[in-house]
Amino acid sequence: xSSVDYTKLMQILSRPRPSGSAGERKTIGDLQxxxxxxxxxxxxxxxxxxxxxxxxxxxxxxxxxxxxAVSVWLRWGWxxxxxAVLGILGGLLDTAFDIPIVTWPGKTTGQNILIExxxxxxxxxLVISAHYDSKTExxxxxxxYFFVRxxxxxxxxxxxxxxxSPLVNYLPVPWIAPTYILSVAxxxxxxFLVWGLGLNLSxxxxxxxxxxxxxxxxxxxxxxxxxxxxIADGNIPLEGTRLTLALFGGEEVNMQGSRAYTLGRKWTLxxxxxxxxxxxxxxxxxxxxxDGMSLxxxxxxxxxxxxxxxxxxKVTGNPARPAGPINSDGYSFMRxxxxxxxxxxxxxxxRESGLHLPSDNxxxxxxxxxxxxxxxxxxxxxxxxxxx
Numbered sequence: 001x002s003s004v005d006y007t008k009l010m011q012i013l014s015r016p017r018p019s020g021s022a023g024e025r026k027t028i029g030d031l032q033x034x035x036x037x038x039x040x041x042x043x044x045x046x047x048x049x050x051x052x053x054x055x056x057x058x059x060x061x062x063x064x065x066x067x068x069a070v071s072v073w074l075r076w077g078w079x080x081x082x083x084a085v086l087g088i089l090g091g092l093l094d095t096a097f098d099i100p101i102v103t104w105p106g107k108t109t110g111q112n113i114l115i116e117x118x119x120x121x122x123x124x125x126l127v128i129s130a131h132y133d134s135k136t137e138x139x140x141x142x143x144x145y146f147f148v149r150x151x152x153x154x155x156x157x158x159x160x161x162x163x164x165s166p167l168v169n170y171l172p173v174p175w176i177a178p179t180y181i182l183s184v185a186x187x188x189x190x191x192f193l194v195w196g197l198g199l200n201l202s203x204x205x206x207x208x209x210x211x212x213x214x215x216x217x218x219x220x221x222x223x224x225x226x227x228x229x230x231i232a233d234g235n236i237p238l239e240g241t242r243l244t245l246a247l248f249g250g251e252e253v254n255m256q257g258s259r260a261y262t263l264g265r266k267w268t269l270x271x272x273x274x275x276x277x278x279x280x281x282x283x284x285x286x287x288x289x290x291d292g293m294s295l296x297x298x299x300x301x302x303x304x305x306x307x308x309x310x311x312x313x314k315v316t317g318n319p320a321r322p323a324g325p326i327n328s329d330g331y332s333f334m335r336x337x338x339x340x341x342x343x344x345x346x347x348x349x350x351r352e353s354g355l356h357l358p359s360d361n362x363x364x365x366x367x368x369x370x371x372x373x374x375x376x377x378x379x380x381x382x383x384x385x386x387x388x
Contacts, residue, residue, distance in 0.1 A: 013218030020051025047260030049110030053253035058201025069187035084162030122242035130220035131251030134213025137204035147197035220276035223373035258332035280369035283346035290325035304341035
């Protein structure tokens with residue numbers, strides 16, 4: 001499987017392309033041009049995109065919770081409770097319930113690229129996906145994960161301050177000073193968490209040297225496009241499997257594109273999904289045992305994890321190993337009750353770190369791993385066709 005020019009594909013998929021940016025629009029156009037030139041079937045699914053989702057959430061967190069701390073210090077009483085409630089809701093509703101309370105500025109239209117192969121009399125459906133947008137942050141994944149993991153702690157602190165601050169004005173005199181001191185003390189870890197995560201979310205796009213998104217997630221998109229070429233050439237028979245190769249937009253802003261796809265269609269056949277993340281690095285293959293979003297994780301599908309691990313072993317001689325957790329488009333399939341597995345690779349030196357940073361560049365991508373990735377997916381399709 002070597003007829004695809006992966007060098008040209010990675011030139012398209014190794015440029016900064018944050019959601020809603022000119023770089024993203026150029027990438028979408030170039031990908032459509034690549035598909036059209038090769039007469040590969042595809043369609044565009046438009047969806048509502050909030051490209052500044054993370055910036056808005058980050059700024060809201062910074063402003064609302066800093067104001068909450070000031071209100072506690074100045075003894076604003078019940079006003080602190082109101083600020084605490086608004087601070088929590090303006091972010092939680094957006095992130096967990098898809099209600100754009102604070103993330104609506106810059107609303108635009110996003111695009112998913114769907115490459116669909118219809119088999120005669122399909123008996124099952126398989127979706128293999130990756131996202132084409134990129135993101136740049138201030139902090140490395142591991143540092144960011146510390147703040148994300150402690151997000152529930154920050155919410156709990158805000159709730160406690162919303163309760164304690166009014167009490168200062170109603171407690172007996174001996175309890176006023178200790179309660180006030182406790183309230184002020186609790187603002188310190190709150191501000192640490194809020195400012196750490198808030199600055200990371202809101203200022204990443206201002207970095208002078210942004211991430212190229214070559215690993216996250218350009219390489220995975222190149223693998224899907226290579227797979228599409230080989231299927232169209234008849235090298236990978238589907239035999240009763242309806243197959244969709246989905247290139248999603250908006251993943252880096254709370255999985256907006258994949259959510260629009262999974263919730264906007266009906267699943268009429270027994271279905272499964274395989275999501276690709278950070279492919280074609282020089283280390284081992286991994287599948288993530290948990291996927292989800294910042295506030296909640298879910299277990300990926302055990303059978304699919306076993307199947308993709310076996311496919312990796314048949315091609316490389318070594319099975320994929322379990323890892324986790326991850327936040328990815330896999331969560332959108334979970335929400336639609338579609339079984340999902342998420343496959344990726346690690347860098348031998350950096351492991352899963354150095355992403356969303358300038359260190360995510362073309363030098364991290366091993367071209368031979370792109371060809372290998374297509375072979376693994378072909379093997380997985382065969383196993384899904386016969387066993388799952």
